[in-house]
Amino acid sequence: MSELVNIKVADVDLLSLTLRIVGKGGKYREVPIKIELKDTIKEYMEGERKEHKLNQSEYLLLTQRAEKIDKDTVNKLLRKHGKKLNIIMKPHKFRHTFCTRLIRKGVDLTTVAKLAGHANTQTTAQFYINTSREDKQRAIELL
Template identity: 45%
Template sequence: MKGIVKNNFIQLRKDRVPIANGSEKVVEALTNEEVERVLAYVQNESKVSIRNRLIVHTLLYTAVRVSELINIKHGDIEPLTSTLTVRGKGGKVREIGIRNDLRELMKIYQAGERKESKYHDSEYLFVTQRSPKMHRDAVRNWLAKISDDIGMKLYPHLFRRTCATLLLRRGVPVVTVSKILGHYSVELTSKTYIQTSRADKQSALNLL
């Protein structure tokens, strides 16, 4: 099907002045250490529900937009192939591979916490106590609420940027990352994410 892709993969303001070609320009994204800090926090069952832990893992390991996240339906999850069908901007559809640990967390949420909800019959994966479908503001507000506890400003799109940035830094081809993100062109991904930081250039020169 056209527009479908399949993959198993899963600092910081932009300069406000004109910069020369090749100058430092970095994307706002979490470092590896910050990712570990966030994941350790959401692992605390006394502070974070299974649903909210799943939200963080889904944002980080699929790079979906928050609007795409709240629109995930049960039928979008294919357990046999471990894939997630995502309906993005402009009605474009893409298929993303689901990590095993993410799939297991989905199962735990669906079989436990979600099953006990009065909206357990909802077609949407993420439900709330008041609605059969979670609202994007609920995701944003919760991330903002835990930001002080974790010691960094969190918001949904940060996880999308982090996923893309880490994939590129680990050598995943930009074409693959572009398809995971659902970008309309590789050029958009390149323009947004392929940049050279001061540290990158210094490390390169140290190889001489």
């Protein structure tokens, strides 16, 4: 979650549709931005954030009282919205879902590892390749 709360305005490049993420050990990686997210970020930057009293902050996500959103606030927001939707939302679940969906859609492990910021594909495989009973059945049906 520290990757999320530490995103700076300068890390967002809407021209090249990339987001620069600072991961563990201060390592940088670039993650592509979907066009729909570009529009949302642009709307946020030109509207709510521009009008915010702390709009000079270098950080992308602000709160009412701080120049940078913190982990506790993210967790509170996820709990609040999760309650409304009757689901449990946690930051790491989003990461897990992101990686799992990419793998299930056939994206190679190396690309998923790079997007996740893993130095080693073994880490990605260990945490995100969960072969379900259905996956095994589909594999057998391919024979």
